[in-house]
Amino acid sequence: MRVEMLIVPHCPNGPVLRERLELALGGRTDVELAEHVVDDQAQAERWGMHGSPTLLVDGRDPFAEPGTAASVSCRLYRGADGRIDGAPAVEELQRMLGTAATGGADRAAGRSGRGRLAPAERGLRAVQQAVLQSFATTGSPPAAAELESAAEPFGVPAAEVLAELVAEDFLTLDDTGRVQAAYPFSAIPTEHAVEISAGPTVWSMCAIDALGIPVMLDTDAVITSTDPVTGENVRVEFAGGKSAWQPATAVVYYGVCAGNGPASTVCCGYLRFFTTRATAEQWSGRQVDLSGAVLDQAEAERLGADIFGPLLSAPAR
Template sequence: MHVEMLTVPDCPNGPVLRERLILALAGRTDVKLTEHVVDDQAEAERRGMHGSPTLLVDGHDPFAAPGTAASVSCRLYRGTDGRVGGAPSVAELRRVLGTPATGVANRAAGRSGQGRLAPIEGGLRAVQQAVLRSFATTGAPPGQAELEAAAEPFAVPAARVLAELATEDFLTLDDTGRIRAAYPFSATATEHVVQIADGPTVWSMCAIDALGIPVMLGADAVITSTDPVTGDPVRVEFTGGKTTWQPATAVVYYGTRPDTGPAAAVCCDYLSFFTDRATAEQATGQHADISGAVLDQTEAERLGADIFGPLLAAPAP
């Protein structure tokens, strides 16, 4: 099967569709995924692009009504629940791609495919980015004064913004309202340790979050973790845009429990590094209530980059 993504330059919904495709295609080995940037009407007509982003499956657009004209305009999709968005949902992608649902794609690392970049409105993105920058530079969440400074241009209290960010699962708070985690960072120790070059040592919420940190920061880093089955170490080194995995057979399992709630509660404990596919499958076989997929190194790196790469690249208002 050949799956193509067609987008105009700098399409804001391109990364959203890419992230959802990665989740929808996790574990598939029979699919070739390519991407093309289309910048004029003639090419849109030649390639069969019906707005940006367009998905083609073996040359056919499964979401376009018959007779839809080619276009380089922004495209919107209406889901089965009636909601309109910039890309099909993971469930809808699985349907047109013939991929069985695993439950993983409907969960957490990407907020059910909605992405982790908070909206600009109401100071959400400004405060989110202030939190992320603090973790990246100090290894800890920002103080109250820094949070208020980020929220002040929007004339809303920082506590209100934090509460909304928590409700939408961009971060988690403890019972006192203090930041416990801001994906990809954790304020408390986890098994996933990321040493940022020329920066602090931080903890990530899960394996995918760890892989997203160097890309988000545009920095070299060393990730160290442990195979939950064997106790053996797993190390991923980012240097100059290249990665080295030790052992070379290491993989990531992307799993979730069939519960509702934030990512921290339903899946972060099941997104782990393993020394090889056999240990990943052994671990998941011990938990009948966990569903998911084993991701190879390329799939895991790409998912981390797609989810977290844009978080600080987008300008704060």
């Protein structure tokens, strides 16, 4: 099988489709994956490109409606749940490519490629945003009274809203019913610390979550983590809308292990910072039932921004 990506120069959704494809393929050796940059309308017509990004499977666009004209415009995809996205979800790619589901690989990109923003119905988004705001301002989850206040306008008990947010993998609870994690934040220490400018130092669930926090909060921040192979520090500083990585060779491994469960179980331990691509590949090669890819700095930042950027800017109802 030959799978080709067609993108215009600097397409923001190109890396998103590429990483979802790699997760969907799960290391299959019978697939030849290629990428082509299309610069103008003539090339789009020659390749059969229906907007950027376009996916061709053995020369055919499986997502295009019959009669769709060739185009170099930005392309949007409607998922099975009706949501609009810049690339097909991992589950849809798996079905299209005949790849067996990997028991949660799609969660690495955020709830089957649907992202981490809870629906506005039944107070889900309002409570989610109250939890995120509490982490951002205090470093801890909110008290029960704050959750009840967020849920009250919707006429739904906070406990019921929390249960639904857990079921949909927007957050996790500990044995006492208190919020333990609300992607991207963790209430317990992890190897990824994020020092928020004029705010607390918080823990993130994974490397991608850490990179999403400064974008979500629209603030400067300093991320510190550790390469699990060498023990060396990785530091990412966001200041004035720009980032600086130390060391300059640092990368992120973006992976998922086989099995079922929330992202905190099957993904978060496998989305990590590394000082070099070599150590990322060394580490991933030692893991059992792991699939994924090494992301460069720009790809990792873009993914974090795509997943977490909208979480606090979207209206709660």
